Amino acid sequence: MSDYRFFDRLRPDAAAERRAIIAGLLADSPAIAPKHFYDSVGCALFEAICELPEYYPTRSERTIFDEHRAEIADAIGAGRQFVDLGAGDCRKAETWLPHLEPSRYIAVDIAGDTLARALARMAPEFPALELTGIVADFTRGLDLRADLGVWPTAFFYPGSSIGNFVPDDARHFLSDIHLHCIAAEGSGLLIGVDTKKDRQRLAAAYDDALGVTAAFNRNVLRHVNSIVGTDFDPAAFAHVAFYNEQQSRIEMHLAARSAQRVRIDGTSRDFATGDLIHTEHSYKYAPAEFTTLLHEAGFASVRLWQDHARDFAVYWAA
Ligand code: AVJ
DSSP: OOOOEEEEOSGGGHHHHHHHHHHHHHSSSOBOOGGGGOSHHHHHHHHHHTTSSSOHHHHHHHHHHHHHHHHHHHHHOSSOEEEEETOTTSHHHHTTHHHHOOSEEEEEESOHHHHHHHHHHHHHHOTTSEEEEEEOOGGGOOOOHHHHTTSOEEEEEOTTGGGGSOHHHHHHHHHHHHHHHTTSTTOEEEEEEEOOOOHHHHHHHTSOTTOHHHHHHHHHHHHHHHHHOOOOOGGGEEEEEEEETTTTEEEEEEEESSOEEEEETTEEEEEOTTOEEEEEEEEOOOHHHHHHHHHHTTOSOEEEEEOTTOOEEEEEEO
């Protein structure tokens, strides 16, 4: 079987999504949800970010995976369905396939083109593996129960993507995953989460010298233009990123470089120089805090692996 199944669960919500974006742009404090970073250009820029010297999370996570692969695979067990949340180009999951020998691989992502391309690439490489792609926005809730049935499932949520949720929403999302897990004995969640550290290093990871993260941030305006027909000029906004220590989160914003008027759905919004559009939170968790969050979400047992510098943490929660 050199093929894959593909389901688009995003299209039915397109009108509601447009309304949500417009409401965010017209709100007292304008904001764009970080999921809108990931059009094709945004996915490519994010892949570039992961190669940057300043952006340690991807490398630190890879180090943990490489050093503890056998032990982690042993904790998960073989023959599970492997569900990749935010699969992107599927390359992270691919490194696990020989070790987990999953019964099926189910990749979920909001970026349909990137996901389809990845599965088309994988199909001939893994002819014996059942491949499924699901285009979905799981920030609106996760319900894969009909897709998964009652077979034991290993959920994979790497890269500290959980950091985009505020902690209450993160707990809620983890509870949703836990609800899926109780359907079948032997299920669990393998999740990678960034830790708290020196504020300079954190800030540099989100404001790199080459300006790749700045381009990634500004690109969201091109994507929003294409979704809702606004006329943002990405070059008219500056990238702003800093660590908010009180809230343990990186914040990214776009700051208007000059006074300007932007057309938004039949009306308009004026931006004064320095006015901000909020685009991302990226929360950081001490291992003890995240372990508590996993317990609060219903997971009874939590195992933890870290790199030597403790820059990142990987948890298996069951
Ligand atoms: C994909 C959400 C984990 O927060 O580190 C990288 C996205 N934003 N650089 C992160 C991101 C700016 C990334 N996550």
